[in-house]
Amino acid sequence: MAALQLALDEISYLLTYSSKRRSVALQIADGKLTVRAPVGVSVAEVNALIARKQSWITKHLSQTQVQHTSDWLKQGCVPLLDQLLPFQVQSASVSGVMLSDGSVIVSMSKRARPTNAKLRQLLTDWYKQQANTWFTERVTFWQREMNLTSAALTIGNWKTKWGYCKSNAELGFNWRLMMAPVWIADYVVVHELAHLRHLNHSEQFWQLVQHYYPRHTDAKRWLKQNQQRLEL
Ligand SMILES: [Zn+2]
Known part of the structure; x- marks a missing residue:
């Protein structure tokens, strides 16, 4: 059975082909769309079906996503790489976040109303700083290990990608990876560095990743399954 990861507009989906199927089926689970199609159905035909069912799909996708979003703020703790840190909110003259004795102390300016949106913003900024250092x-x-040289490093805020490598050797990483375990964030580093040698996902690219990071398949699976945990 073949599987393709595809996207139409804002909707990304997994397309699988089976010789046993007679008709195309759409399935939504864990905030992801899977399209099961009989062999012979073209991607264009699948895209046309998705376009027709777009409102149904986006409605169900958003419903399952809401159910699966981790609510760290409600739980009163946030993950930082391999640690789970409790956080406290205090009112202060200046807003900011700092780490003290294994707790995250969020100071909120007395002048600003202490909303969850404001808390999220402060924690996001803090994660970005952590990400930049880490x-x-x-x-x-890793570039010393792999004998490669990268250029500038950017920390980004993207919903759908973990990192990038440009042809000018610039690397980018998603701050959300600071909410993942170290072995996951490390995998993304090795993945993007490997693109310095192969700017594609060819077999040679995966061989290079495999050489330095044998658990890459586990890491990819972890990211797919736990994506919703990496949201504030
Ligand atoms: Zn890649």
């Missing part, structure tokens, strides 16, 4: 260190480590 990824700078890990890129230095």
Whole structure:
């Protein structure tokens, strides 16, 4: 059975072909769309079906996503790489976040109304700073191991990608990876560095990743299954 990861407009989906199927079926689970099609149905035909069913699909996708979003703020703790840290909100003259004795202390300005949106914003900024320090260190480590040289490093805020590598050797990483375990964030570093040698997902690319990071398949699966845990 073949499987393809595809996208139409905002909707990304997994397309699988089976010789046993007689008709196309759409299935939504865990906030993801899977299209099961009989062999012979073209991607264009599948895209046309998705376009026709777009409102049904987006409605059900958003419903399952809402159910699966981790609510860290309600739980009163946030993950930072391999740690789970409790956080406290206090009112102060200046807004900011700091780590103290294994707790995250969020200071909110007395002048601003302490909303969840504001809390999310402060924590996001804090994660971005953590990401900048951590990824700078890990890129230095891994590029020495892999004998590669990257250029500028950017920390980004994307809903659908974990990192990138440009042809000018610039690397980018999603701050959300700071909410994942170290072995996951490390995998993304090795993946993007490997693109310095192969700017594609060819067999040679995966061989290079495999050489330095044998658990890459597990890491990819973890990211797919736990994506919703990496949201504030
Ligand atoms: Zn890649």
